[in-house]
Amino acid sequence: MSSVRSTKLNKDKMIKYLDEILLIEKDTSEKLGEDAYGSPWTAKNFFYEVPDKWRYSSLALIEDLPVGFLIMSKWDNNLHGHRMGIDIHRTGRIKVRIAQALYHWTAKRARQDGRDYFSAIVPKANLSTQRWYKLQGFEQLNSKNLKWFIEGRNFSGFVSGDCLVDREKIPGEPDTSYVFKGEIKKLFL
């Protein structure tokens, strides 16, 4: 069975593995489409600075080849997952393990730093990623507790059912999503 390794994704590694990361991103976007993932990020998006991005983002490798990335940033005492992309050519079970390895590395560092919660936005149409977060023990926020996320992140949007809707639709991007919240000290131990 392939052994998945995870490590930090700092700026040097982003430069080193940019081609592989852009390919994973393009494949994932093409496979899942606009509604479930959005248009592929470019190099500019991957290098865009957000707080503590290079401290908490992670990279997964199989036999020294990048197979997944997780782009994170800090807000309040929490961490937000901006983008998770995984090699679409792997089986479902291996993809699940790659996603776990990515979060495992980030969670370890986050616990060392005493961070509180993970947050992640998952498009309404992306059912398998929603299932993955639920099976990992994340809470899917409902209309009442979405306030934590909207106010904390100063999010420009509104609540519809239990979903968060962007106030302005960006062409090529999903605009209706669920928000997941996970307590860092209890996850990926």
Ligand SMILES: CC(C)(COP(=O)(O)OP(=O)(O)OC[C@H]1O[C@@H](n2cnc3c(N)ncnc32)[C@H](O)[C@@H]1OP(=O)(O)O)[C@@H](O)C(=O)NCCC(=O)NCCS
């Ligand atoms: C999460 C992800 C890895 C799941 O991959 P997938 O190929 O769709 O896998 P599936 O949902 O079919 O799951 C495969 C199996 O693992 C199981 N599984 C899924 N998540 C699991 C978890 N967290 N723990 C244990 N098992 C899990 C499924 O139940 C399924 O089991 P089955 O084969 O017995 O039915 C994939 O959706 C992904 O790459 N997501 C990230 C990319 C993305 O969409 N990012 C944007 C939103 S943040």
